[in-house]
Amino acid sequence: AQRLLRQALPGAEVVVAESDSGAVERAHLLACSRASKQAYLILPGTRSVSDLTVDFKAGGEDVQGGKGHQGILQSARWLHKEVGPVLERLYAEGFQITVLGHSLGAGVGAFLALLLRPSIVSVQCFGFGTPPIVDEQLLPQFLDIMVTVVNRDDLVPRLTVRSVQHLVETVLCPGQAAKTQAWMREDLQAIRDVERVVELRRRKAAEGQVAGPAGAAPDGPAAPDEEKLAMLVEAGVSRPVAESALALENGDVSLAMLRATEEEAQQSLSLYEGAAS
Structure with missing residues (x-):
């Protein structure tokens, strides 16, 4: 991981790395560049069966006056307890904290940035293929901390419980x-x-x-x-x-x-x- 990181971010070092995921635990990698005072928390997308259980735990859970995707929010809360103190210390030392995530990781990163905002006011999250994880009441709180990138007709950013129900009803009409x-x-x-x-x-x-080789007399008409x-x-x-x-x-x-x-x-x-x- 260190070797690949240095190719992508010369001068950066791995601070924390966890490759396994669980019921709420999420794989993550924290890298820092002392020269530029940048800290990046990188969160991958769905890679295992345990990740799928988080994806499918799509009920609503209360958070800061709105509703969020239950499974993803619980993973973000676990990650906040796990790496939040480290990120807060880096921020106190003058590092800019940036969260990067893809798909499931983007959703977890969005909630993590929201949870970190009271103690790290400049935290930013960049998500690629971020799933829809919040309701209309919670959405405004992400406007100045979250940037999400959607690749054309990518299914994940449009995959809600309501959209799946509409698809099933359309197919079965x-x-x-x-x-x-x-x-x-x-x-x-x-x-x-x-x-x-x-x-x-x-x-x-x-x-x-039955007719035999070419030129031979046929047995019948x-x-x-x-x-x-x-x-x-x-x-x-x-x-x-x-x-x-x-x-x-x-x-x-x-x-x-x-x-x-x-x-x-x-x-x-x-x-x-x-x-x-």
Whole structure:
């Protein structure tokens, strides 16, 4: 950790490092640069099952006149007791205290900065992909201590209990369920079409083996067109489409099967587009 830190922040030193997380305990790293009088508390995002238990403990808990994410707030309170005295001492020695966090770590860092503010008035927190962790009553208290960076359509900063409920309701509504069922039926039919083509090719290969090598006299008369039509109809192709496909493919059953499948798929698509318009 010390070697990597010196590459990112030349002259910085690791003061405290904890790599394991627990029910409320959070992994963290405290680094200081004596030359620039800067102290950085770095908090990683979700990395383990114990981190997930904190993420999912999403009930509201009272804090400074508002409500905060219960699991993240409890971790911030633990961290405040764990490293708060060290940060306060560094601040008293003239260090600027900055908290850096990603995802879960950003949420914990935000609450930690709020808890440190009475004793470290200049504390700042920079969060990347910060989850929504406070209500409207608590939000104003973060305006001058927290900067959060959202990467385009990142899911985490929008992942609230309400947004998840809305997503579930949207996915399970009758209209969406009907669309999903229709798409599943189309996918199933496509799989069956492929299986049908494979089976016909298998039959064609078997017929070729029975016929023997090229140039040899056949054991019996060639299969009539009616037999080929029966094979296509048995495979689920309508008779008019089968007749047309056989004629276009000069009696080749396998190619006729492929052509018939393409024609039926095109007809289904045209019907679907007509209904949608």
